[in-house]
Amino acid sequence: MTKKLNVAVVGATGAVGSKMMEKLVERNFPIETIKFLASARSAGKTIEFNGTQYKIEEATPESFEGVDVALFSAGGSVSEVLAPEAAKRGAIVIDNTSHFRMDPEVPLVVPEVNRHVLKTIPKGIIANPNCSTIQMVAALQPIREKFGLTKIIVSTYQAVSGSGIAAIEELREQSAQWEAGKNVEANVLPVKSDVKHYPIARNVIPQIDKFTDNGFTYEEMKMINETKKIMEAPGMKVAATCVRVPVVSGHSESVYIEVEQETTVQEIFEVLKAAPGITLQDDITQQLYPMPIFAENEEATFVGRIRQDLDNKKGFHLWIVSDNLLKGAALNSIQIAEALLEDNIL
Amino acid sequence: MTKKLNVAVVGATGAVGSKMMEKLVERNFPIETIKFLASARSAGKTIEFNGTQYKIEEATPESFEGVDVALFSAGGSVSEVLAPEAAKRGAIVIDNTSHFRMDPEVPLVVPEVNRHVLKTIPKGIIANPNCSTIQMVAALQPIREKFGLTKIIVSTYQAVSGSGIAAIEELREQSAQWEAGKNVEANVLPVKSDVKHYPIARNVIPQIDKFTDNGFTYEEMKMINETKKIMEAPGMKVAATCVRVPVVSGHSESVYIEVEQETTVQEIFEVLKAAPGITLQDDITQQLYPMPIFAENEEATFVGRIRQDLDNKKGFHLWIVSDNLLKGAALNSIQIAEALLEDNIL
Incomplete structure (x- = not known):
């Protein structure tokens, strides 16, 4: 994995989002740039990632310009609106909410089980299953x-x-x-x-x-x-x-x-x-x-x-x-992104 | 129920024993006399029952002379030794431990389910089932x-x-x-x-x-x-x-x-x-x-x-x-005693 990616994290301050940040660092996920997106209410706050302070930006459709992979964990209603906008702009979305899971055009993935379904991502959205x-x-x-x-x-x-x-x-x-x-x-x-x-x-x-x-x-x-x-x-x-x-x-x-x-x-x-x-x-x-x-x-x-x-x-x-919060959520999301990289999909 | 009984409680200071005492009072169990028995270690301590102080006596085979019903909840090894001694002296034993439960000659009773088996008590011992x-x-x-x-x-x-x-x-x-x-x-x-x-x-x-x-x-x-x-x-x-x-x-x-x-x-x-x-x-x-x-x-x-x-x-x-501690133990034991009384077995 030498390719480096532009990453967006939506909902970084939540229980799952903070574990996603930990795992991105621990697992040396190849990051070129990273941005942290949230609702207007949280925008402007700072967040630490791998020793650097980042300003949380308000998540808008335009936030996803230039993003390769967007990790969503900010609730179903946020994913419903913004995941398609991110996908439209070329990002692959890995969504931790239940919103798209049963959509027949959205792969629902646990890499050890059904990694092969990542070959086709019709909507540019991949769903991370329920923790249990x-x-x-x-x-x-x-x-x-x-x-x-x-x-x-x-x-x-x-x-x-x-x-x-x-x-x-x-x-x-x-x-x-x-x-x-x-x-x-x-x-x-x-x-x-x-x-x-x-x-x-x-x-x-x-x-x-x-x-x-x-x-x-x-x-x-x-x-x-x-x-x-x-x-x-x-x-x-x-x-x-x-x-x-x-x-x-x-x-x-x-x-x-x-x-x-x-x-x-x-x-x-x-x-x-x-x-x-x-x-x-x-x-x-x-x-x-x-x-x-x-x-x-x-x-x-x-x-x-x-x-x-x-x-x-x-x-x-x-x-x-x-x-x-790990295999049930954040870790599995990062493992999906790693599988996409290994399989040259990202 | 006008008949009054001579009752012995073995293990009254435990979690189940103290609930047994509560239920005997609450349900107006017809008590003529009551005694509280325990190991030599606890003997001599006092215990309150229905507003009266009782001295805990050391449980010996002779303790059960004149007892009509003995409620055991002091561990399987105590029941193993003393329940047959109590039965030998004419008491009906209701044992809350697992020691006799699978003995084919010992009725294992939840009154709502199999009260009819109380008709035959070959060893003078009735077992109270496991709580769950x-x-x-x-x-x-x-x-x-x-x-x-x-x-x-x-x-x-x-x-x-x-x-x-x-x-x-x-x-x-x-x-x-x-x-x-x-x-x-x-x-x-x-x-x-x-x-x-x-x-x-x-x-x-x-x-x-x-x-x-x-x-x-x-x-x-x-x-x-x-x-x-x-x-x-x-x-x-x-x-x-x-x-x-x-x-x-x-x-x-x-x-x-x-x-x-x-x-x-x-x-x-x-x-x-x-x-x-x-x-x-x-x-x-x-x-x-x-x-x-x-x-x-x-x-x-x-x-x-x-x-x-x-x-x-x-x-x-x-x-x-x-x-x-209630239906799973103390209450069910008292309900067995009540069924024995109602059915004129005690």
Whole structure:
């Protein structure tokens, strides 16, 4: 990678945006120029990137002139308006919001799983999948390639950072209120823009994103629909229950799968050991299994607690953990950009 | 209930024992005499019950002379030795530990589900099931009676109080350490007597109880085996993944079931509305669903988030929450004693 790129980051001050900046530096992403764009409200503030201060500019259609790659993480409504404007001006957009994910003309990419779809980018926009989807498909794809995969039932244990910096602050404040025996105030979770808010400290909330008409939440439907799209498996059976837990960063998932071809836990161990981006943590004699506090700031997706179902030889249970701000968001976005460079698309 | 009983409480100072005492008073359990028994270490201390101070006596076989009903909650090794001694002296033992649960001669009882097995108590010992099992079978039995039940896959979100008072204290201390930016010390969870300990504050731990050879933990095997025993359904397919979360009291469960006979969410609503001990909390237009902080100190088992599976008309997803120290332990034990009285067994 000797080519250097002109990069724009939209939404750099958010929980995901700041991790994108970290990863651009850590991974030596080849930057010729970089600019930081935000709403008029944040424009004019300064932001530090790799030791240099930058002024945040107001994001307008013209901001994307001369930009090669634009990383969007400023909410669906910003992406809706500005991602096509960036693409029109020749930038390739990597969008971290849900806005374009199910658009049939927008590739939805986890590089380890479906990098080949990057060959065609009809709208100049690539979508980064939902955080809880990414780590699950990253862990299941190697198993699927070897043994086939017909069914997934997942229950999630999702960290508050998936709801942004305000949710992290709220967990901290509620914990302090709780310790002090004060009333616990809730204003952010489960969904800032929904009607009711519930405490997350010392609680779990079985609602992430709003409800759809079929009783599943949008988060659950994202896991179901995005998994089928990324795996190119419209007939795969997928069900999800998404739950918020009082963890800062690191989503955990209890996953039941059914494979096509009989196999063993030992064979799944071998497949996962060889899989890119996956760290197997599974040794019950050492109490070794993935946990979110140890996954925080790590790039890998951790897999453990792998058990064959006691009633179905083709059924397996797994426990999958990853940092939702990294592989679940910022890291996967940067990995998409790296894949574009390696494949000479950028 | 005019008959009054001589009661012994073994392990009254524990998390479950103190709730047993609360429930005996609240529910006006007909007590003639009551005594509080413990190890030699705790003997001599005083304990308050219903406004009177009692001296804790050392539990010996002779302590149970003249006792009608003995409530045990002092660990499996205490029950192993003293429950048969109490039974030998004519007491009916209601044991909250796991020691006798799978003994074919010991009824394992959730009164709403299998009260009829109380007719035969060969050893004079009745076992109170595992906390996470009780709330699940209480919620599923009404559905099973109406529509049949062939399969259960459950992922739990279990509160720290299930590991006793020391675990509650540890969550509190770790939270304070975490807020202060100090090192977080772990000495109790996941299992006090296991080799490694992990923080629970801001974490989830996919281990409850020790591991068995098949990769499942004892807690998971308890849910699997006890469910089949209570429901008298050895061929039912049951799988469990048990996870500890930083909640004080109130276990939550994400449960997938398959029924025998096609039905609808609306019909399941009707069945649960009429079920004893169950409170339906399911209205997505009002963001109404069960959560552990609102279940604490409540006697009911709360059920919500009921959805038909999108791929299987006989598949349903549910979210079940109950106070693990009450319906999951102390309350269910007292309800067993009440059933014995009502059925003239005591």
